[in-house]
Amino acid sequence: xxxxxxxxxxxxxxxxxxxxxxxxxxxxxxxxxxxxxxxxxxxxxxxxxxxxxxxxxxxxxxxxxxxxxxxxxxxxxxxxxxxxxxxxxxxxxxxxxxxxxxxxxxxxxxxxxxxxxxxxxxxxxxxxxxxxxxxxxxxxxxxxxxxxxxxxxxxxxxxxxxxxxxxxxxxxxxxxxxxxxxxxxxxxxxxxxxxxxxxxxxxxxxxxxxxxxxxxxxxxxxxxxxxxxxxxxxxxxxxxxxxxxxxxxxxxxxxxxxx
Amino acid sequence: xxxxxxxxxxxxxxxxxxxxxxxxxxxxxxxxxxxxxxxxxxxxxxxxxxxxxxxxxxxxxxxxxxxxxxxxxxxxxxxxxxxxxxxxxxxxxxxxxxxxxxxxxxxxxxxxxxxxxxxxxxxxxxxxxxxxxxxxxxxxxxxxxxxxxxxxxxxxxxxxxxxxxxxxxxxxxxxxxxxxxxxxxxxxxxxxxxxxxxxxxxxxxxxxxxxxxxxxxxxxxxxxxxxxxxxxxxxxxxxxxxxxxxxxxxxxxxxxxxxxxxxxxxxxxxxxxxxxxxxxxxxxxxxxxxxxxxxxxxxxxxxxxxxxxxxxxxxxxxxxxxxxxxxxxxxxxxxxxxxxxxxxxxxxxx
Numbered sequence: 001x002x003x004x005x006x007x008x009x010x011x012x013x014x015x016x017x018x019x020x021x022x023x024x025x026x027x028x029x030x031x032x033x034x035x036x037x038x039x040x041x042x043x044x045x046x047x048x049x050x051x052x053x054x055x056x057x058x059x060x061x062x063x064x065x066x067x068x069x070x071x072x073x074x075x076x077x078x079x080x081x082x083x084x085x086x087x088x089x090x091x092x093x094x095x096x097x098x099x100x101x102x103x104x105x106x107x108x109x110x111x112x113x114x115x116x117x118x119x120x121x122x123x124x125x126x127x128x129x130x131x132x133x134x135x136x137x138x139x140x141x142x143x144x145x146x147x148x149x150x151x152x153x154x155x156x157x158x159x160x161x162x163x164x165x166x167x168x169x170x171x172x173x174x175x176x177x178x179x180x181x182x183x184x185x186x187x188x189x190x191x192x193x194x195x196x197x198x199x200x201x202x203x204x205x206x207x208x209x210x211x212x213x214x215x216x217x218x219x220x221x222x223x224x225x226x227x228x229x230x231x232x233x234x235x236x237x238x239x240x241x242x243x244x245x246x247x248x249x250x251x252x253x254x255x256x257x258x259x
Numbered sequence: 260x261x262x263x264x265x266x267x268x269x270x271x272x273x274x275x276x277x278x279x280x281x282x283x284x285x286x287x288x289x290x291x292x293x294x295x296x297x298x299x300x301x302x303x304x305x306x307x308x309x310x311x312x313x314x315x316x317x318x319x320x321x322x323x324x325x326x327x328x329x330x331x332x333x334x335x336x337x338x339x340x341x342x343x344x345x346x347x348x349x350x351x352x353x354x355x356x357x358x359x360x361x362x363x364x365x366x367x368x369x370x371x372x373x374x375x376x377x378x379x380x381x382x383x384x385x386x387x388x389x390x391x392x393x394x395x396x397x398x399x400x401x402x403x404x405x406x407x408x409x410x411x412x413x414x415x416x417x418x419x420x421x422x423x424x425x426x427x428x429x430x431x432x433x434x435x436x437x438x439x440x441x442x443x444x445x446x447x448x449x450x451x452x453x454x455x456x457x458x459x460x461x462x463x464x465x466x467x468x469x470x471x472x473x474x475x476x477x478x479x480x481x482x483x484x485x486x487x488x489x490x491x492x493x494x495x496x497x498x499x500x501x502x503x504x505x506x507x508x509x510x511x512x513x514x515x516x517x518x519x520x521x522x523x524x525x526x527x528x529x530x531x532x533x534x535x536x537x538x539x540x541x542x543x544x545x546x547x548x549x550x551x552x553x554x555x556x557x558x559x560x561x562x563x564x565x566x567x568x569x570x571x572x573x574x575x576x577x578x579x580x581x582x583x584x585x586x587x588x589x590x591x592x593x594x595x596x597x598x599x600x601x602x603x604x605x606x607x608x609x
Binding site: 048050071072073074075076078079080082084085086088089090091092095099100102103106107133153 | 494496498503504505506550554
């Protein structure tokens with residue numbers, strides 16, 4: 001699906017990513033975790049073709065370099081939810097979500113576009129806000145609008161789609177955090193792929209198929225949650241003591257920091 | 260579910276009703292003027308001119324066709340061009356104050372036009388009329404292009420515009436333009452002097468059909484590329500990276516906007532001088548009604564700009580007839596309050 005080969009990236013003199021190899025399969029939910037400044041967002045940006053790494057040919061999406069893709073085609077195969085969304089968009093919520101359908105219609109949204117927008121607003125629970133002004137929403141609500149926009153962008157017949165999300169749970173309350181992750185899980189169960197930067201390790205353990213743990217611009221562990229989440233790896237990566245037990249409800253690993 | 264169809268229908272209704280209004284105003288403007296056609300109405304005379312009827316006198320033909328019609332059409336063309344370039348600039352800079360006159364593009368165009376007038380007087384008489392005007396608009400185009408490029412490079416980094424730098428570079432370039440034009444006025448002969456003063460104040464008094472033809476071609480060319488960029492400009496409000504994820508080629512669109520706006524401003528400045536504020540007022544009014552949805556405000560500004568400039572021009576030539584007030588005075592009277600209103604509204608976010 002997506003292969004990154006020896007990805008390195010540095011900003012000015014500081015090396016942010018150092019020779020990272022990463023490969024993500026069809027239908028995989030990959031959570032990228034790690035402490036602040038580990039390079040999670042930067043890795044996501046490189047993988048999503050926002051910035052290019054030193055070796056320009058290091059990321060292959062469906063065995064093709066990004067620059068060999070047609071822009072419109074690519075927009076129907078992959079979408080990205082960014083961490084820092086604009087606060088000032090003087091439009092209605094519905095219009096912002098409809099932007100996710102821009103790759104599909106030329107000037108007037110078609111029935112499929114209206115349905116896709118409606119469904120994704122339903123999924124992120126903002127249908128009741130659709131006629132509100134975007135600028136009047138709270139931070140968490142704005143976040144959900146952009147989530148709906150990214151979801152709407154990938155509602156199509158293409159198989160094996162790819163969704164990047166950079167800390168999608170910021171500002172969301174517990175209910176909407178779970179709701180968002182459940183939606184993503186359903187998305188990946190249809191042979192689509194999601195690459196998500198997450199901060200909450202327990203949620204990552206509960207929903208992700210694979211975990212990529214980063215530290216100092218390098219991969220310190222990559223594998224299934226139960227492989228990556230052991231006390232030594234996590235304490236080392238975060239430089240903070242932790243204990244791990246089985247979650248009594250889901251049986252996934254549960255990380256408890258501090259002791 | 261039907262909301263969007265309604266929105267598109269609405270756009271169609273708003274567009275066609277404002278075009279209708281524009282036509283009515285144009286007909287109204289045809290009646291305004293000092294020349295007395297006697298018993299005939301100007302419409303009849305116009306009809307006779309078009310059909311080539313023999314009962315029109317030469318002076319009637321001249322007044323109706325070469326003076327009034329040419330001027331009305333020029334007001335329509337230039338108003339539209341100024342409003343559309345204001346709207347697209349604002350979209351590119353993501354700021355409602357980014358209009359060609361405020362950020363110095365008009366001044367850049369004026370400066371190059373002034374240089375061409377003074378230096379061009381040596382070989383100007385050798386060229387046919389069409390080429391003379393083209394030369395002027397090409398010079399103004401180059402001036403506009405260079406300033407847009409310079410202002411953009413100075414004020415924007417990584418897709419984010421620093422509003423203060425943007426406006427101040429406009430101030431700097433305008434000051435430089437004024438100084439150079441002032442110097443040229445000092446150097447120039449009487450005939451050039453009249454031309455130069457005209458440039459600084461702006462006027463549609465020099466309208467001819469040759470100029471209108473060039474303006475029309477420029478407009479057609481620019482609109483064929485720009486007018487359906489509404490979606491792209493909307494998406495750019497998300498940020499340039501996110502717009503790219505939506506399949507929009509941001510770099511290419513920005514280049515198109517820079518070049519075509521410079522072309523439009525160049526032509527407008529070359530033929531009508533420095534008419535300010537149209538590109539500020541029109542999008543401002545449209546944003547009040549339609550929010551910032553460029554899919555609507557971009558095509559609408561093409562028509563509302565015409566309406567506004569036609570009204571302003573008709574007013575400027577009738578209020579103190581047979582003399583006229585420079586049109587720049589009227590647009591500034593309208594525009595300055597809008598400028599202040601925008602400043603008050605955005606004072607917290609700048």
